[in-house]
Amino acid sequence: MSKFLFTGGSGYIGSHTAFWFLTSMQDSQIVIYDNLSSGFQENYLYLQSVFGKRVEFVKGDLNQTQILESLMQKHRFTGIVHFAASLIVSESVTLPLHYYKNNTLNTTLLIESCLKHNINKFIFSSTAAVYGQPDSKLIPITEIAPLDPINPYGASKMMSERICQDTHIANPDFNYAILRYFNVAGASSHNTKELLIQKQGLGQRSKDATHLIKVACECAVGKRESMGIFGENYQTPDGTCVRDYIHIDDLAAAHLSAWKFLDSTHTSEIFNVGYGRGYSVKEVIKMVKQVSGVDFKVDLCSPRAGDPAILIADSHKIKTLTSWLPRFDNLELIVESAYDWEKSQNS
Numbered sequence: 551m552s553k554f555l556f557t558g559g560s561g562y563i564g565s566h567t568a569f570w571f572l573t574s575m576q577d578s579q580i581v582i583y584d585n586l587s588s589g590f591q592e593n594y595l596y597l598q599s600v601f602g603k604r605v606e607f608v609k610g611d612l613n614q615t616q617i618l619e620s621l622m623q624k625h626r627f628t629g630i631v632h633f634a635a636s637l638i639v640s641e642s643v644t645l646p647l648h649y650y651k652n653n654t655l656n657t658t659l660l661i662e663s664c665l666k667h668n669i670n671k672f673i674f675s676s677t678a679a680v681y682g683q684p685d686s687k688l689i690p691i692t693e694i695a696p697l698d699p700i701n702p703y704g705a706s707k708m709m710s711e712r713i714c715q716d717t718h719i720a721n722p723d724f725n726y727a728i729l730r731y732f733n734v735a736g737a738s739s740h741n742t743k744e745l746l747i748q749k750q751g752l753g754q755r756s757k758d759a760t761h762l763i764k765v766a767c768e769c770a771v772g773k774r775e776s777m778g779i780f781g782e783n784y785q786t787p788d789g790t791c792v793r794d795y796i797h798i799d800d801l802a803a804a805h806l807s808a809w810k811f812l813d814s815t816h817t818s819e820i821f822n823v824g825y826g827r828g829y830s831v832k833e834v835i836k837m838v839k840q841v842s843g844v845d846f847k848v849d850l851c852s853p854r855a856g857d858p859a860i861l862i863a864d865s866h867k868i869k870t871l872t873s874w875l876p877r878f879d880n881l882e883l884i885v886e887s888a889y890d891w892e893k894s895q896n897s
């Protein structure tokens with residue numbers, strides 16, 4: 551039987567990944583550890599309603615090492631999937647120390663506890679923000695592109711990656727899979743109409759959304775009056791920023807593939823996770839308007855500091871080394887799932 555500790559498992563990506571693990575590994579159990587700072591009780595309650603006692607929830611903060619270590623002692627986890635973090639780029643600029651504490655220091659404490667309790671398999675949620683503003687010649691971005699984050703969020707994740715790597719060098723039995731996510735969007739492909747009517751299921755719950763597809767869907771369902779496009783003079787075909795949007799369930803599946811790779815090879819790797827193609831802000835907004843049939847108001851705003859023109863993943867490595875096979879690589883499908891979810895939450 552495999553037992554996992556999911557830090558931040560009540561959040562968006564953690565809850566979808568938990569669903570994926572529990573569905574694919576019938577004998578698995580997950581302990582979700584979360585302080586609910588940006589996570590939602592609804593997420594773990596839904597997982598418990600589907601998987602029963604295979605999902606345990608423990609409320610706690612990453613800095614409460616004693617609680618974490620008693621869980622490690624009790625459960626002897628097969629592996630850890632570490633999602634918990636602070637992740638709002640603009641906030642990281644004004645509160646850098648919070649980001650270094652919650653993301654970097656807390657990751658250090660967690661890995662230290664893993665070593666004490668002989669937990670040697672660690673999956674870490676990283677981000678394309680570690681690349682900063684890559685030279686256009688380096689797009690699509692491979693894992694060996696230089697790391698040059700331009701905000702404390704990206705820097706806090708880059709340092710956490712380094713901590714995983716250095717820990718592995720000093721303790722070769724400790725292995726990690728670092729997943730650098732690109733732009734994650736959409737809601738669970740397991741949501742049925744009935745579940746949505748009952749406001750059940752999994753999707754992108756967030757208190758103050760900043761992600762483009764989520765924000766545009768909130769406009770389409772009338773939760774927001776309007777949204778902004780931040781700059782239209784970038785060196786891109788229509789002048790707006792281009793990003794690689796990945797469906798949440800493909801990202802969740804990537805964790806499972808990374809886990810299987812880690813478990814079977816006992817080697818440590820870094821993987822970019824995206825589709826290798828990009829859509830501009832204008833293309834995404836057009837798709838949300840098309841899918842929803844709502845022509846919501848869009849304002850042109852000044853560009854934001856530090857927004858790279860194009861971020862597209864080269865994801866050959868994860869496709870080659872692991873069993874990962876994306877199934878939802880289609881912007882319309884991603885937007886439909888995000889819109890259906892948003893509509894159900896707003897009804």
Ligand SMILES: NC(=O)c1ccc[n+]([C@@H]2O[C@H](COP(=O)([O-])OP(=O)(O)OC[C@H]3O[C@@H](n4cnc5c(N)ncnc54)[C@H](O)[C@@H]3O)[C@@H](O)[C@H]2O)c1
Nearest residue numbers: 558560561562563584585586587588589611612634635677
């Ligand atoms: N959403 C994206 O597009 C995206 C892109 C790249 C990387 N990531 C990374 O993915 C991970 C998950 O992001 P998400 O989108 O699911 O965000 P989220 O805010 O929905 O989830 C984060 C979870 O961590 C919990 N948490 C935060 N600090 C904690 C602490 N100190 N102790 C205990 N729990 C804590 C929160 O309550 C929340 O449930 C993060 O590490 C983030 O950096 C996300």
